[in-house]
Amino acid sequence: MNSIGEILSGSLTGKQAEIRGWVYRIRSSGSLCFIVVRDSSGIVQAVGSKETLGEARLKELANLTIESSIALNGTVKEDKRSSGGYEIQISDFKIFQRNENYPITKDKGEEFLLDIRHLWLRSREMTSIMKIRSTVFKAFSDFFYNEGYYQTQGPMMVATATEGGSTLFKLDFFGEEISLAQSSQFYLEVMMFSLEKVFTIAPSFRAEKSRTRRHLTEYWHAEAEAAWYGNEDMMRDEERMIEYIIRQVLEKNREDLIFLKRDLSKLENIRAPFPRMRYSELMKKAGDWGLGLKYGDDLGADEERAITVHFDKPVFVTHYPDTLKPTFYHREDPETPGELLCHDLLAPEGYGEIIGGGERIWNLADLEENLKKYNLNPEDYYWYVDLRKYGSVPHSGFGLGLDRVIWWICGLETIRDAIPFPRTIRRTRP
């Protein structure tokens, strides 16, 4: 058995080959039948003739329909008339299943494709995206392994909220009300005390009723936490990680990016270091950039887009005022009180926020004060508070939306196409 990729590489030219796959296109004309076959490695045209197969067998072949599953035997030839440059002269074939009526035709709407996502995933477009997704997941892990991080896992069923309570998915846990994880951050902070540098790739669940092309209800969250790291140290690992992921995709998925009509030059440009802008600095430039913003205003989606057009690579926005990040674990910058040692990373071309991170409060008194400030019950966070009681150390971390990275790298319209089975506010199937 051979792969279509082998045929397209030229290594089987003139030889016998057997391929197994699915009918991508089929055309027939009396005594000839052209079948374009796909497998996971590519597509190739095969031709059957009455001369070699006989009338009955040719008719059987010509009678096949889109996405029927088959095995083909034949001689590989170079042929300019075939779109991929190669062609199989069919000498024998086996039909595994002939489809009566495949639902997807050349006319298809967005909603319909989401309803039959389980079949649409077979398309060349989705196949290319899923190959890139595979590379992105591996590259993220490889980068952190190479930097001396350990991979670990937190629970997905939790009793402690990381973000605000309003975005929690409630769950009945044998009578106790708990929820699905919004982040693995607190558990990474625990593991950090033994492993020092840790990362995880896990789903996060947010019950935000977001109706935008950049939100998923269930998304893949790549998070890391590192002991002895300040805000700037963390950003240095992050920018090199982003560069590494993009290099890997450019190297391994060039054909896929081209098929997706991605402008490769936009990705070739992405090299660390990335520019850093303090929030206060950004507010000074806001006037020049036509943003009607003053200190204390949050950056909305429109503002993010307006900022990223001034850069050809991702940009860090740091030192947000504490009023804009109402979470209890961010550490204040002692040099600029009221501003946090935190950062967001905004992807270019209008894709916007892909990372949120920063330095965590590691002093017990500061943490207890903040829990009070945000009306949180310290007992609910007893284990998180304990981390500040016993051998606490300075540390930083971040969370990256892997689906958002894939959305950006592939240059997609909507983040839904960056994940095989998107969960949005109104979609739970397939």
Added chain:
RNA sequence: GCCGCCGUAGCUUAGUAGGUAGAGCACUCGGCUGUUAACCGAGCGGUCGUCGGUUCAAAUCCGACCAGCGGCGCCA
């Protein structure tokens, strides 16, 4: 949570002075010796999202509901 948009055959859609729904693709049958999401001919396929109202008559006008898509907010 706020705002906007859409729903006609399996799919993509046409269809208002309100008068019993038309096409392309898919599928089935036939034709074609080099096709590139081929072409030619025939056939199959619709309670016009649901419920109610106005009317002699509703895909079309009105109301409610259901389903989905998008923008903001929030975030990754």
